[in-house]
Amino acid sequence: xxxxxxxxxxxxxxxxxxxxxxxxxxxxxxxxxxxxxxxxxxxxxxxxxxxxxxxxxxxxxxxxxxxxxxxxxxxxxxxxxxxxxxxxxxxxxxxxxxxxxxxxxxxxxxxxxxxxxxxxxxxxxxxxxxxxxxxxxxxxxxxxxxxxxxxxxxxxxxxxxxxxxxxxxxxxxxxxxxxxxxxxxxxxxxxxxxxxxxxxxxxxxxxxxxxxxxxxxxxxxxxxxxxxxxxxxxxxxxxxxxxxxxxxxxxxxxxxxxxxxxxxxxxxxxxxxxxxxxxxxxxxxxxxxxxxxxxxxxxxxxxxxxxxxxxxxxxxxxxxxxxxxxxxxxxxxxxxxxxxxxxxxxxxxxxxxxxxxxxxxxxxxxxxxxxxxxxxxxxxxxxxxxxxxxxxxxxxxxxxxxxx
Amino acid sequence: xxxxxxxxxxxxxxxxxxxxxxxxxxxxxxxxxxxxxxxxxxxxxxxxxxxxxxxxxxxxxxxxxxxxxxxxxxxxxxxxxxxxxxxxxxxxxxxxxxxxxxxxxxxxxxxxxxxxxxxxxxxxxxxxxxxxxxxxxxxxxxxxxxxxxxxxxxxxxxxxxxxxxxxxxxxxxxxxxxxxxxxxxxxxxxxxxxxxxxxxxxxxxxxxxxxxxxxxxxxxxxxxxxxxxxxxxxxxxxxxxxxxxxxxxxxxxx
Ligand code: SF4
Ligand code: SF4
Numbered sequence: 001x002x003x004x005x006x007x008x009x010x011x012x013x014x015x016x017x018x019x020x021x022x023x024x025x026x027x028x029x030x031x032x033x034x035x036x037x038x039x040x041x042x043x044x045x046x047x048x049x050x051x052x053x054x055x056x057x058x059x060x061x062x063x064x065x066x067x068x069x070x071x072x073x074x075x076x077x078x079x080x081x082x083x084x085x086x087x088x089x090x091x092x093x094x095x096x097x098x099x100x101x102x103x104x105x106x107x108x109x110x111x112x113x114x115x116x117x118x119x120x121x122x123x124x125x126x127x128x129x130x131x132x133x134x135x136x137x138x139x140x141x142x143x144x145x146x147x148x149x150x151x152x153x154x155x156x157x158x159x160x161x162x163x164x165x166x167x168x169x170x171x172x173x174x175x176x177x178x179x180x181x182x183x184x185x186x187x188x189x190x191x192x193x194x195x196x197x198x199x200x201x202x203x204x205x206x207x208x209x210x211x212x213x214x215x216x217x218x219x220x221x222x223x224x225x226x227x228x229x230x231x232x233x234x235x236x237x238x239x240x241x242x243x244x245x246x247x248x249x250x251x252x253x254x255x256x257x258x259x260x261x262x263x264x265x266x267x268x269x270x271x272x273x274x275x276x277x278x279x280x281x282x283x284x285x286x287x288x289x290x291x292x293x294x295x296x297x298x299x300x301x302x303x304x305x306x307x308x309x310x311x312x313x314x315x316x317x318x319x320x321x322x323x324x325x326x327x328x329x330x331x332x333x334x335x336x337x338x339x340x341x342x343x344x345x346x347x348x349x350x351x352x353x354x355x356x357x358x359x360x361x362x363x364x365x366x367x368x369x370x371x372x373x374x375x376x377x378x379x380x381x382x383x384x385x386x387x388x389x390x391x392x393x394x395x396x397x398x399x400x401x402x403x404x
Numbered sequence: 405x406x407x408x409x410x411x412x413x414x415x416x417x418x419x420x421x422x423x424x425x426x427x428x429x430x431x432x433x434x435x436x437x438x439x440x441x442x443x444x445x446x447x448x449x450x451x452x453x454x455x456x457x458x459x460x461x462x463x464x465x466x467x468x469x470x471x472x473x474x475x476x477x478x479x480x481x482x483x484x485x486x487x488x489x490x491x492x493x494x495x496x497x498x499x500x501x502x503x504x505x506x507x508x509x510x511x512x513x514x515x516x517x518x519x520x521x522x523x524x525x526x527x528x529x530x531x532x533x534x535x536x537x538x539x540x541x542x543x544x545x546x547x548x549x550x551x552x553x554x555x556x557x558x559x560x561x562x563x564x565x566x567x568x569x570x571x572x573x574x575x576x577x578x579x580x581x582x583x584x585x586x587x588x589x590x591x592x593x594x595x596x597x598x599x600x601x602x603x604x605x606x607x608x609x610x611x612x613x614x615x616x617x618x619x620x621x622x623x624x625x626x627x628x629x630x631x632x633x634x635x636x637x638x639x640x641x642x643x644x645x646x647x648x649x650x651x652x653x654x655x656x657x658x
Contacts, residue, residue: 106593116591123594124438125418132418134434212594 014065017104024096032089033057039083039093044325044347045076045339053083053093056101074101075112076342079207079330081293085321094207094294094330102209102331111209118334119210122217126199127165128334136163137195139174140181147181149195156229158190162221162244162257164237165200166368172375173368179397180236180260186274186400187267191234197224201240203247203290208331215251218243222253236260236393238290238367239329245295259291261366261392265300268307275399277309283395284314284360286351286374287323288367301366304392308399316354324351328369348377356383363389405459405553407450408515410506410536411443411478413468414526421627428622429496439474442521448585449551450519451482457553460484462513466502468493472606473597479604480596486604491611498619499527503535505611510540515577517558522546522581529619533581543574546581 011019021027033054040052050071051059059068068074077098084094091097105111111119121130140147150157161184167177184191202217221244225233233255235241244257264271283305291297298320305313318324325332327347332339340346352374355363363374371389378384390398415421415430416438424431450461462485463478465471475486489505491497510518518540523531537544545560549569552559559573563583630636637647 106591107596109590109592111591113588116588119591124416130418132420134419210593212596212598216594 012063012065013069014060014063017065017100018060021096021100024092024100026090026092027096029089029091030057030097033091034089036088038086038088042082042086042322044078044080044082044327044350045073045343048342049073049076051101053087053097056097068101069104069108069110072105072110072112073342074098074105075115075331075335075338077102077330078289078325078327078332078347079204080289080325082289082322082325085293098330099207099209102207103211104209106209112335112338114337115208115331115334118331119205119208119213122200122202122205122210122213126217126220127169128200128205129165129169131169133199134196136168136198137193139163139168139177140193143178143181145181145185148192149197150192150228150230151195151197153192157192158231159184159192159263160225160228160230160233160255161191161193162201162233162235162237162240163193163198164235164240164368166372167236168198170368170372172372176236176368176371176391176393179391179393182397182400183264183271183393187264187270192228192230194224197227199224201235201237201243203239203243204329204331204333206243206247207329208334214243214247218248218251218253222248222251225253225255231256233257234260234263236366236368236391238288238295239369242290242294259295259297259300259366261291261300261304262297264396265303268303271396272307275308275396278395278399279310281311281361282314282359283311283362283364284316284355284358285319285364285366285392286316286326286355286370287320288365288370289323289325289329291366292323293321301364301392304396305364308395310399311395314358314360316351316358316360318354324354326351326367326370326373328367328373333369333373346377346380348373349381352377352381352384352387355387356381360387362395363387364392364395365389366392405457405517406462406513406515407453407459407517407519408462408464408510408513409443409446409450409478409483410518410520410532411447411463411465411474412440412521412524412532413437413465413470413474414440414524417525423625423627428625430625437468437470440521440524442523442582442584444521444589445585446519446521446582447478447481447483448587448589449582450517451590452586453517453551453553454482459517459553462487462515464489464506464509464513466493466497466611467491467608472601475606476600476604477592477597479600480592481590486606488606488608489611490608491614496616497614498529498616499532499535500529500618501614501616503532503539504615506536507539509609510536516556517551517553517576518542518579519582520579522548522583528622531581533579537579540579542577542579544579544581545572545574547583548580549582549584550586551580 040046046052050073118128166173199220202214206214374389416436422431461483467488
């Protein structure tokens with residue numbers, strides 16, 4: 001073959017797909033794949049995927065991408081960046097190969113029904129849970145202080161708090177949202193939320209192959225951001241953080257953003273005098289994929305935990321760059337039934353087992369997907385009866401409460 | 405083979421419904437509209453039939469806010485022709501009136517098969533399928549869950565309560581009320597819908613005047629009222645659980 005794929009007169013599906021991968025940042029590195037198989041080996045579901053990354057590349061090279069499109073096991077990919085982190089050739093496997101493959105499957109209509117519902121809900125209501133968009137700020141009602149929306153504030157505000165889908169609507173995650181509100185209040189931060197003007201960040205939908213939907217949601221958020229004056233965005237959701245930091249700028253939506261843990265870690269000295277002993281607790285921390293591997297934020301969450309009197313921080317076997325995925329990324333949050341049918345194991349249970357192994361009292365988390373996922377999992381794991389799952393914001397708020 | 409699907413937009417129950425000042429109708433200010441789920445199934449069934457038999461699919465819908473989206477989505481799924489019926493829907497239109505307006509439109513389209521969701525939650529004067537069949541003088545079968553087409557005939561599988569299914573053969577043309585499509589309505593990527601917005605065209609037809617005769621006159625519309633036989637237990641989860649345990653004990657549950 002003398003012509004390159006792009007120049008070939010009748011490019012095959014494999015050719016077109018392969019060339020499209022070069023559009024992703026550093027995408028051309030895929031040419032250098034050694035077929036070492038490290039990616040497939042580290043993939044949490046690699047053993048049951050018909051086409052884990054390395055093999056998918058082999059099929060592309062063999063001009064047989066059709067076989068990939070017929071398989072549904074690509075939907076087992078939880079976009080956890082584990083493969084990307086270990087690839088010796090630094091090929092962007094998660095944002096490139098795997099996400100593009102899901103995009104093709106989605107266009108072909110090869111989508112599990114469970115996932116379709118979440119996508120449809122995001123399209124209709126701006127959130128994957130199918131909740132009323134008008135009720136996006138309803139969580140603020142149980143608080144004994146006011147959370148202003150920009151529309152009500154009618155003035156420039158220092159910080160825009162992008163609350164996110166699960167923190168706004170999920171009853172368990174709302175507890176972490178309220179804890180975060182309390183911390184911002186103690187810190188005296190001048191902030192406001194968008195309320196019903198906020199839409200899903202769209203990142204997990206993008207990683208589940210629905211790029212058009214992601215763009216639609218991003219445009220809506222970009223428009224809302226553009227309406228108001230503020231200095232920076234903060235969010236407790238690593239997926240929203242990833243979208244606003246790395247993906248929105250590609251669509252011309254440029255706003256500085258910090259994850260909640262970074263923002264508070266910078267102000268920890270102001271918070272410290274208010275933090276009281278929560279009693280002796282062995283705490284272990286789960287690095288969420290989109291804070292850790294995808295964005296290299298490992299220390300601020302640990303700094304916050306270390307600042308809480310009484311906390312003894314212990315690490316699980318898998319931590320930092322080799323942290324284990326909770327199973328919720330890349331659409332996994334909406335594919336629990338599908339994953340169970342294929343695997344008969346839950347990634348979240350594996351993680352709970354690791355927390356039990358280090359004899360932790362508390363599994364601390366920093367992503368809104370995790371409290372419900374890990375609490376469910378803890379019910380199924382032997383010896384996890386006394387393990388508590390708490391967002392770092394909740395632990396900080398508990399420690400603040402001791403003061404009252 | 406021409407298949408015409410009739411789709412309606414109805415209030416989305418994700419938002420709480422409110423009654424307007426007249427006390428006889430829904431307050432439309434905050435109402436969200438959504439495609440009637442069973443009409444969505446009717447569209448899916450039509451597309452499945454198209455894929456099996458090469459039939460042409462036309463989707464027809466009253467011109468209410470949001471109708472373009474549902475029509476373009478249908479085009480992205482494979483519908484060839486999109487038509488919206490323009491008219492004054494603001495003052496409230498019932499199914500009798502709509503069926504009468506649609507009768508000449510349907511006659512012009514000369515469909516072999518008319519598919520429509522078997523019911524919608526806002527049907528106050530009966531579902532539209534049988535009304536339409538009546539005005540068109542065509543047979544109607546409702547609660548259909550699958551369709552086979554062959555030699556100018558349709559075999560429809562109708563679902564009865566109690567898990568009973570019956571196959572009925574009927575000569576075309578016919579109106580079928582769809583209970584469920586053979587496969588769940590497919591998801592189409594937003595990019596495909598956006599593509600359809602650029603390429604597909606929506607034809608507009610005038611409804612003319614609506615004649616509401618045959619429909620109900622609404623004296624009063626209201627939210628369900630708590631009846632006296634019921635006790636609502638308020639409070640925190642713990643309080644509620646405590647009261648429940650008390651009540652069960654009182655009733656003699658061991
Ligand atoms: S780890 Fe990288 S180089 Fe090795 S097979 Fe996977 S993609 Fe190829
Ligand atoms: S992103 Fe995670 S789940 Fe997806 S292929 Fe890579 S390692 Fe596997």
